[in-house]
Amino acid sequence: MQANKHITSTQNPLIKKVLLLKEKSRERKKTGLFILEGLRELQIASNAGYDIDTILFCEGILENSSEIQTFSSDQLISVTLDIYKKLAYRDTTEGIIAILKSKNHELSSLKFENKNPLVLIAEAPEKPGNIGALLRTADAANLDAVLIANPKTDLYNPNIIRSSVGCIFSRNVKMGSTTEIISYLKKEGFQIFCAALSASKDYTTVDFNESTAIVVGTEHSGLSEEWLNNSAQNIIIPMEGEIDSMNVSVSAAILIFEAKRQRKLNK
Structure with missing residues (x-):
């Protein structure tokens, strides 16, 4: 060679x-x-x-x-x-x-091809393994974008690349502050659904067919008040065991594929 x-x-x-x-x-x-x-x-x-x-x-x-x-x-x-x-x-x-x-991951460079985009937002994720798993889920669902709010970890950390199995490259990933991303979503007419325990509805009862942002926080502290105050509706995955939380990537996958299921039915 x-x-x-x-x-x-x-x-x-x-x-x-x-x-x-x-x-x-x-x-x-x-x-x-x-x-x-x-x-x-x-x-x-x-x-x-x-x-x-x-x-x-x-x-x-x-x-x-x-x-x-x-x-x-x-x-x-x-x-x-x-x-x-x-x-x-x-x-x-x-x-x-x-x-x-590396590429430009500034929020200002975000563009969509679909009329009603479906995006995942993760606020302040720290663990490379969780970030990689979220990106793999986003790739499996062919999401329009993944937005990381208040990033705590370098996107090109080798462990993120490894755990995402290269999906970091195949997805439209942008970063910004929580304030910047909320402002962008409102300007673009997105409905914001926050995964949270308080004032929440069963995730299967909300309509994901319009331009939608599904927002998840960390397993330890959840989402900031700024997200919760700007949520169109908080959503929850009903649980029947002793604990009230799941790994963030698992929760995101459940919510994302419910949104995909609804959109497929309404085609």
């Missing part, structure tokens, strides 16, 4: 750069670059129009060399097994780590 060059030392400046991008959110924000690992994730990002800066690969691990040959040889750099193990963050690996350029 042709590559631009071969790196054998962990002291190589490019290897040090990859480690910084892997470990430091500040470095990702400063450079506008991030890393991902895995051929499937790289293909999804490439198909979604992400610019690829560099692809590092280890021939001793790479199972399907023909797939990587679709990329320019100028982008390809081979590394030794020892270097790859130092860079890799996944337990199971495919021998590919890439550096890509």
